[in-house]
Amino acid sequence: MALATTGELELLTLLELEDAEKVAPKLEVFRQPARIKICHGGRGAGAKSWSIASLLVQRAQHEKIQVLCTREIQLSLEESVFRLIQHTVERLHYPGWTYTKEHIDSPIDSRFYFRGLRDMRAAAQIKGYEGVDVAWVEEAATVSMDSWDILIPTIRKAGSEIWASFNREEESDPVFERFCRHPRPDSMIVWLEPGAIDNPWWTAELETERQEDYKRDPDMAEHVWGGQARSQGQNAVMSRIAVRGAMDRDIKPEGAVEIGVDVARFGDDMTVMYKRHGLKVIGMLEFAGQDTQRTAKAAWDMAGKSPVVLIKVDDGGVGGGVTDRLREFGAKVLPVNFGGESQDKNQYVSVQDEMWFNFPVDEADIPNDHNLMVELAGRKYDYDTKGRRKIEPKKDFKKRIGHSPDHADALLLTFYQRQPISGVTEYLRNTGQMLPPGGRGPVDERYQIRIPTRRA
Numbered sequence: 001m002a003l004a005t006t007g008e009l010e011l012l013t014l015l016e017l018e019d020a021e022k023v024a025p026k027l028e029v030f031r032q033p034a035r036i037k038i039c040h041g042g043r044g045a046g047a048k049s050w051s052i053a054s055l056l057v058q059r060a061q062h063e064k065i066q067v068l069c070t071r072e073i074q075l076s077l078e079e080s081v082f083r084l085i086q087h088t089v090e091r092l093h094y095p096g097w098t099y100t101k102e103h104i105d106s107p108i109d110s111r112f113y114f115r116g117l118r119d120m121r122a123a124a125q126i127k128g129y130e131g132v133d134v135a136w137v138e139e140a141a142t143v144s145m146d147s148w149d150i151l152i153p154t155i156r157k158a159g160s161e162i163w164a165s166f167n168r169e170e171e172s173d174p175v176f177e178r179f180c181r182h183p184r185p186d187s188m189i190v191w192l193e194p195g196a197i198d199n200p201w202w203t204a205e206l207e208t209e210r211q212e213d214y215k216r217d218p219d220m221a222e223h224v225w226g227g228q229a230r231s232q233g234q235n236a237v238m239s240r241i242a243v244r245g246a247m248d249r250d251i252k253p254e255g256a257v258e259i260g261v262d263v264a265r266f267g268d269d270m271t272v273m274y275k276r277h278g279l280k281v282i283g284m285l286e287f288a289g290q291d292t293q294r295t296a297k298a299a300w301d302m303a304g305k306s307p308v309v310l311i312k313v314d315d316g317g318v319g320g321g322v323t324d325r326l327r328e329f330g331a332k333v334l335p336v337n338f339g340g341e342s343q344d345k346n347q348y349v350s351v352q353d354e355m356w357f358n359f360p361v362d363e364a365d366i367p368n369d370h371n372l373m374v375e376l377a378g379r380k381y382d383y384d385t386k387g388r389r390k391i392e393p394k395k396d397f398k399k400r401i402g403h404s405p406d407h408a409d410a411l412l413l414t415f416y417q418r419q420p421i422s423g424v425t426e427y428l429r430n431t432g433q434m435l436p437p438g439g440r441g442p443v444d445e446r447y448q449i450r451i452p453t454r455r456a
Contacts, residue, residue: 020092021058023051026190026198030055030163036187037163038179040141042227044206046192047199048165052136053081053088060110061094065133067112070151072143074116077101081138082114117147126154133160137175140164145174171229171400181402191370194225218244228373237391240377242361247368253277259311260414261299262406263322264288271295272410275302280365281411292321300329312336312413336413343418349390352409355416356381356391366411374401375408 023030024046030037039048056067069081077083085104089097096107104112113129117137120126129135135155137143143164155162164175183189194210196202213221218241222228228240255278264271271290275283285298299322303309307330313323315335326333338355342348348357356379366372378401380392398404 021054022200023054024048024192024198024200026192027051027055029188029190032188033159033161034186034188035161036179036184037161037190038140038175038187039164039190039192040166040168040176040180040227041192041198042167042194042223042225044199044202044210044225045167045194045227046190047201048192049081049084049138050088050201052163052165053084054092056112056134056136057085057088057092057094059134060106060112061092061108063110064108065110066129066131067110068129068132068135068155069112069114069138070117070120070135071138071140072117072147074114074119077114080114081136082112085112117143117151121147121150126150130154131157133157135160135162137162137164138166140166140175141169141173143175145178148174148178167227168223168229173229181400183402191227193370194227214244226373227370228377235380235382236377237356237379237381238359238361238376240373243366243373243376246361246364246366247373249363249365251278251280251365253280253282255279257303257309258414259299259302259309260410260412260416261295261311261313261322262410262413263292263295263314264290264406265316269404270406272406273299273302274411274414276414279360279363279415281367281414284367286407293325296322296325296329300326300331303331305329307332310334312416314338314409314413334418336416338409347388349384349388351416353381353388353390355412357389358417359412359415364415369407371407372411375405376411379405379408 026046027039027048030039030052039046039052041048059065060067069085071080074080082104086099089104094106098105103114113132115125115129117126120129132155135151137151152162164179166173166175168176179187180189192198194202195207210221210225213224219239222240222244226240226244257275257277259273259275261273262271270286270288272286273284274281283302285302287298290298299311299313303311310332311326312334313326313336315323315337316339323333323335336351336355338350338352340351342350342354344354348354361376379397381389382392384390394404
């Protein structure tokens with residue numbers, strides 16, 4: 001067997017190093033400059049800390065930089081990422097690095113500092129770090145607004161960056177409120193999902209632990225693994241457990257094929273449309289800045305240009321133009337006014353309320369999508385003076401969460417069914433059918449689908 005040449009050995013070493021320097025795919029974007037870089041997600045999601053440590057060590061190996069590794073409270077080096085940085089250097093086989101009780105230095109005089117924000121505030125020492133190039137805030141969910149108010153203007157060197165990694169604790173975590181609800185134009189925000197999708201180093205052991213936690217305490221598991229806030233809060237229309245069940249469900253696509261289109265009204269809203277086959281979602285499209293003509297064409301294409309597929313359109317405001325254009329195409333269209341009067345006036349105030357509370361979350365098969373989880377589990381409700389349930393106004397949801405519930409509205413519209421007229425309700429429930437749009441006339445086989453039982 002021939003021995004490898006010196007050139008071949010050098011190439012092999014370079015290939016091994018290139019493989020070792022890989023980070024979670026979504027975090028490769030952190031190699032590009034940005035003032036604020038945020039990543040959040042649950043346990044094992046994208047190997048957050050591991051990937052960030054690798055990115056910073058790689059940069060410090062080739063570029064002289066000063067890095068402040070901090071968190072709200074750090075009583076000792078053992079509570080810092082000191083060991084993680086050290087292990088990263090060793091894993092990458094970078095020679096010549098040195099370690100003291102205060103910092104870690106690279107051969108080209110890059111330096112990593114490890115301090116707690118609260119201690120620096122108390123001792124008025126944070127100004128001593130004005131010259132750092134990167135401040136990495138680990139476990140950022142626990143950092144107070146006061147600490148952010150002091151840290152952000154302190155990191156002022158030209159080209160300096162602030163990185164934060166965290167798993168959410170509460171709905172109102174300062175880091176989430178400050179950077180994620182209303183993102184700055186100079187920021188990168190990356191949400192990481194647990195599992196092999198965002199973490200190439202996901203192990204069978206991690207998957208076993210994740211599954212066991214979901215069996216034992218599903219709501220807590222949504223926090224630990226799913227990256228959701230620790231507490232869902234009161235008066236949520238749907239529980240996170242129920243939404244997660246719908247995302248994990250796998251059923252056969254059978255029954256009617258229908259499409260729901262939520263049309264963007266404002267500049268930062270998204271136009272979203274879903275397609276379902278029975279209780280299984282089989283397609284989704286989203287886009288911004290598209291006119292009604294193109295939106296109608298996209299919905300018509302999603303329907304396969306079939307006059308049998310029912311397309312339900314949020315008909316308030318600009319949605320009317322989409323409805324008109326779809327009718328010109330020959331589509332079967334059902335305009336739905338979210339703000340219109342509900343069919344069950346004793347239970348709900350508006351069509352939108354009815355749509356949210358009648359969604360068959362315990363039976364549907366929906367995409368595993370972070371936006372859907374946030375919007376479906378995040379929408380709250382209240383009661384009017386007659387004791388009827390009503391969901392919170394969209395503007396209030398947008399103020400709390402940072403964006404409109406466009407995905408949730410489109411999904412629920414896809415599943416929304418007009419109740420049959422009085423006198424045939426029980427028959428249609430038992431036979432799994434519903435009346436065609438318009439409410440009267442013979443039952444049309446094209447609309448066979450089980451009518452969801454109203455949720456309590």
